[in-house]
Amino acid sequence: MLVKEFKVLLPLTVEEYQVAQLFSVAEASKNETGGGEGIEVLKNEPYTDHPLLGGRYTKGQYTYKIYHLKSKVPSFIRMLAPEGALEVHEEAWNAYPYCKTVISNPGYMKDGFVITIETLHSTGSNLLENAHELQGERLKMREVCIIDIASDPVKPVDYKSIEDPKKFKSEKTGRGPLVLPDWYNKIKPMMTCYKLVTCEFKWFGLQTRVEKFIQDAERRLFTNFHRQVFCWMDRWHGMTIEDIRRLEDKTKEELSRQITEGQVRGMKGD
Template sequence: MIIKEYRVLLPLEVSEYQRGQLFSVAEASKNETGGGEGVEILKQEAFTSAEIRPGQTLSGVYTHKLYHLKSKMPWIVRKLFPESAMVLDEECWNAYPYCKTVITNPGYMKKDFYIIIETIHVQDDGTSENALNAPKEVLKQREVVVLDIYQDVHLNKKTVRY
């Protein structure tokens, strides 16, 4: 199992990021959907659960989506694999500032493929050592990657347009 922790440093408040994130996800879904491709929302409803994050009762919005990716795949992939290989299933429990997303491919890879993404938005400088309260075994396995998009030195000056 691969465990990566990405710490993305942002030049804004957590509440500002939340507004931008909601808008960006809605826009991306809208722009990438049409003609039987893109995002298909199967369910979107309020939830309250003590099972999503053990030890905490969370409330928020649950979404269940299918991502139809056939048109995004290279030609050779479309020829080699069945259509079921190009559909991803996403379940998401968004209890901002915590969010858990599980991505699977049940039509092709069955239970052999899954990605679990846990996100916590913390108002700090990326130094919280265990923001998700992961067990010690997980902390030993994880690789921490800091993405500081706040500093201009990390931007490719050839592609930045002002």
């Protein structure tokens, strides 16, 4: 088991991020879907019966998705896994500002593979020491990684000039570009996403290698995604949750059609 907490610094309010995240998830899903791979949305509905963070958050929006991966996993896994095994299921309980996501592979790995992502969204950049209230062994195991969306390196294949926070300036809000080395200490508003990732891959001989790959992939995903969140600001700023729900319904229909068409899109495994 590997446990990492990624602390993502963002020049947004917590209220803005709720809309920004949902908008960006919908858009990014379309960018990752095509050619038989990508995301299939099965459920997107309110829930009231799943307490999170010690019962502090009890209701929100539940989603159930299937990710058809194939080329999006590393080559050594593609060589070992049978046809149909590279499909993962994602359940998410979004009780904003707290969210929990569980990713599994029930068709092949069953309880031998699970990734749990727990996220707390909090105002400011004065980083909380233990946002998820960990205790015992999990707290000892946890490794903390701070993500700077402007300065952290991205892979050349992931880089887009229009999604570079050092080059983007919002016409709607005037925020950006994020050019100062310590921009997160000098501008407002500011918030932090505390994303706790716990991954288990129970496969003898591959566990350490795969768990490290998963954590590296999560960091890559969080970095790229939040660069998009910021640089897409003029697209989502001013939208309401009602606007987002309509967008999600439309996106679900587009993904159902898009997954069977064209070429494979988006991020690929090494």
